[in-house]
Amino acid sequence: MKFGILTGGGDCPGMNAFVRAVVRTTLNMRPQTSVWGVVDGWKGLLDNNYTRLTKLDVAGLTSRGGTILGTTRVPELATDPDLQETLARNLHDNGFNYLFVCGGNGSLKASNALNTIARRENLRTKFLVAPGSIDNDVCNTVGSSIGFYSALDKSLDMLEWIRDTASSHRRVYVVRSMGRKSAYLALYAGIASGAEFVVTPNEVVDYENVATLIAERDKDTRIIVSESYPMTLDEIRATLEKIFVQRGIKREVRAVDMGYFQRGGKTSVTDILRASWISYRMVQDAFKNCDSGFYTAYYTGHSPAPMPLEEAAGDEASHDSIPKELLDFMLALR
Ligand code: F6P
Numbered sequence: 001m002k003f004g005i006l007t008g009g010g011d012c013p014g015m016n017a018f019v020r021a022v023v024r025t026t027l028n029m030r031p032q033t034s035v036w037g038v039v040d041g042w043k044g045l046l047d048n049n050y051t052r053l054t055k056l057d058v059a060g061l062t063s064r065g066g067t068i069l070g071t072t073r074v075p076e077l078a079t080d081p082d083l084q085e086t087l088a089r090n091l092h093d094n095g096f097n098y099l100f101v102c103g104g105n106g107s108l109k110a111s112n113a114l115n116t117i118a119r120r121e122n123l124r125t126k127f128l129v130a131p132g133s134i135d136n137d138v139c140n141t142v143g144s145s146i147g148f149y150s151a152l153d154k155s156l157d158m159l160e161w162i163r164d165t166a167s168s169h170r171r172v173y174v175v176r177s178m179g180r181k182s183a184y185l186a187l188y189a190g191i192a193s194g195a196e197f198v199v200t201p202n203e204v205v206d207y208e209n210v211a212t213l214i215a216e217r218d219k220d221t222r223i224i225v226s227e228s229y230p231m232t233l234d235e236i237r238a239t240l241e242k243i244f245v246q247r248g249i250k251r252e253v254r255a256v257d258m259g260y261f262q263r264g265g266k267t268s269v270t271d272i273l274r275a276s277w278i279s280y281r282m283v284q285d286a287f288k289n290c291d292s293g294f295y296t297a298y299y300t301g302h303s304p305a306p307m308p309l310e311e312a313a314g315d316e317a318s319h320d321s322i323p324k325e326l327l328d329f330m331l332a333l334r
Pocket of ligand 1 (some may be wrong): 010073133134178179264
């Protein structure tokens, strides 16, 4: 058998643990299998750029952030059937029986498109996909993506550091969080850090009311703004400052972006264990000649049936909506 491993989309903590566990499990269980990393993600498939991996190549990787295989964004992959066809054929021509993918919703959709072509045209490669993204925007009602809790750990640290200055100066900090349209990262970081406000992408914010609530407080305020919210940090800062001046509220406002710091650095224990467990389960399933599938809601020691790729890729609701109950949860703790 021949296995390929691909990390796609934005890098995230846990991808290396995933790569390591696929390689180790495979070579320990069936040493005659060859395992190849696809270099630089989806672009590597186009260029047929693969590197053979040994157990030694993946030593010391469990907690390391980023991805040793590299990753690239190939947006055309979502819409270009010729490109999809080329990649599906490249995998087949190179003799891959399985491609193990760790990535976000773009990678899930790409895997589903390639799998559809491969099944239709009787190509040999099957696709086993794990959710890997700090955005938690793939099937998040039935699990969380690898990397999400690691990014939350970093966010919590940053929000506590900011609180030191915010409370010393009695300042308001407007803090931007990554997360694309899904807002899970901003919301969970807000809950975990006890932030006063979390602004989600589609929210209509009454800044007069925000100013009133700030004025009633005698200390720090952190307003977490999720990526995809239409106002920039500077626009929010300027809006609040204007209201403060008009109403004689003596508070300074500063803005800061947590951005790429959320995505980098060490992997959380939860993510290491789950990425490793999912890989272990995938490899065992592949040895049993399983169908393509999406491995979500896998917590260490639990093995629910994988979801069909088509179903998982079609779960648009997970990309940009947060259940109301979670918003109420955040408000109740404020
Ligand atoms: O998908 C992960 C993510 O970090 C998003 O939160 C963010 O919008 C995006 O990637 C940034 O991507 P890039 O690294 O391509 O700028």
